[in-house]
Amino acid sequence: xxxxxxxxxxxxxxxxxxxxxxxxxxxxxxxxxxxxxxxxxxxxxxxxxxxxxxxxxxxxxxxxxxxxxxxxxxxxxxxxxxxxxxxxxxxxxxxxxxxxxxxxxxxxxxxxxxxxxxxxxxxxxxxxxxxxxxxxxxxxxxxxxxxxxxxxxxxxxxxxxx
Amino acid sequence: xxxxxxxxxxxxxxxxxxxxxxxxxxxxxxxxxxxxxxxxxxxxxxxxxxxxxxxxxxxxxxxxxxxxxxxxxxxxxxxxxxxxxxxxxxxxxxxxxxxxxxxxxxxxxxxxxxxxxxxxxxxxxxxxxxxxxxxxxxxxxxxxxxxxxxxxxxxxxxxxxx
Numbered sequence: 001x002x003x004x005x006x007x008x009x010x011x012x013x014x015x016x017x018x019x020x021x022x023x024x025x026x027x028x029x030x031x032x033x034x035x036x037x038x039x040x041x042x043x044x045x046x047x048x049x050x051x052x053x054x055x056x057x058x059x060x061x062x063x064x065x066x067x068x069x070x071x072x073x074x075x076x077x078x079x080x081x082x083x084x085x086x087x088x089x090x091x092x093x094x095x096x097x098x099x100x101x102x103x104x105x106x107x108x109x110x111x112x113x114x115x116x117x118x119x120x121x122x123x124x125x126x127x128x129x130x131x132x133x134x135x136x137x138x139x140x141x142x143x144x145x146x147x148x149x150x151x152x153x154x155x156x157x158x159x160x161x162x
Numbered sequence: 163x164x165x166x167x168x169x170x171x172x173x174x175x176x177x178x179x180x181x182x183x184x185x186x187x188x189x190x191x192x193x194x195x196x197x198x199x200x201x202x203x204x205x206x207x208x209x210x211x212x213x214x215x216x217x218x219x220x221x222x223x224x225x226x227x228x229x230x231x232x233x234x235x236x237x238x239x240x241x242x243x244x245x246x247x248x249x250x251x252x253x254x255x256x257x258x259x260x261x262x263x264x265x266x267x268x269x270x271x272x273x274x275x276x277x278x279x280x281x282x283x284x285x286x287x288x289x290x291x292x293x294x295x296x297x298x299x300x301x302x303x304x305x306x307x308x309x310x311x312x313x314x315x316x317x318x319x320x321x322x323x324x
Contacts, residue, residue: 003297005167005278005282006167006168006171006278008297009172009278009281011298011304012298012300012302013175015303016303016306016310040321041203044321058234082253109270116167116171117167119165119171120174130292135165135170136170136173136174137171138174140174141174144174144175144178144309145178145309147196147236147306148182148313149289150315151311151317152313152316152317154317155314156321158320159202159206
């Protein structure tokens with residue numbers, strides 16, 4: 001298999017995203033329903049909230065990367081614009097886990113449809129002018145930033161009492 | 163300024179690393195000496211340990227990326243091979259902060275000496291055979307992996323009681 005240099009660079013970034021999502025899958029898979037309701041640290045986010053938050057932020061990547069409609073826009077009002085505790089009844093863990101898996105599968109499938117050149121083009125929240133000023137604000141940048149966002153919250157989730 | 167596609171891809175990854183190190187600098191800069199000695203969560207790593215751990219792991223990037231000798235190999239035995247609490251007296255916070263800044267500056271300077279092609283070549287902990295099997299195990303992969311490692315621990319550090 002011969003890859004161009006830019007194909008290789010993009011593959012490394014997608015592999016890093018996939019690997020981090022896989023770590024999250026493993027971590028979530030061992031929690032009981034009751035453990036999902038625990039706070040990672042007293043007074044901070046519950047794991048169920050972080051699961052919903054990560055699902056919603058990943059789902060929004062469909063829009064920002066220009067990969068079609070997001071699957072669950074209704075989650076925004078629960079897990080992004082509101083902090084944990086503001087909404088009395090959260091969706092069931094089993095539904096959120098279904099959304100989490102579905103959103104990440106959809107993204108991963110659509111990532112393959114982008115050429116390396118498209119990964120290096122501006123993302124959808126950037127104007128042409130801003131992009132001309134800073135060409136690193138492209139789709140690849142969004143992918144790395146969301147991978148780091150996931151790692152950040154995984155570091156927290158792992159601290160929750162078992 | 164015109165960049166090739168692979169230059170652009172590598173720049174995005176270096177910018178993501180730099181941005182995450184910058185976030186860490188900001189977080190560390192507001193801690194008092196006393197706060198550095200707090201555990202992020204009762205029974206887990208102290209912030210001073212995570213500062214030393216991150217410094218040591220970053221320092222080792224010199225070796226794995228083939229960028230010359232690491233600056234503080236003596237930290238390995240304190241912050242990587244031993245967990246927090248195993249070593250009675252840790253180095254002073256002020257020394258660790260100096261090392262942290264020095265290590266990251268050295269790395270950032272040396273990153274600029276690598277061509278995009280070199281970023282996409284195998285890293286130093288890989289044999290030629292293993293690399294032939296998986297060409298994504300290159301320097302860029304190490305950079306992304308260390309950026310995620312930093313984000314993971316930043317997510318924890320931010321939870322420490324103020």
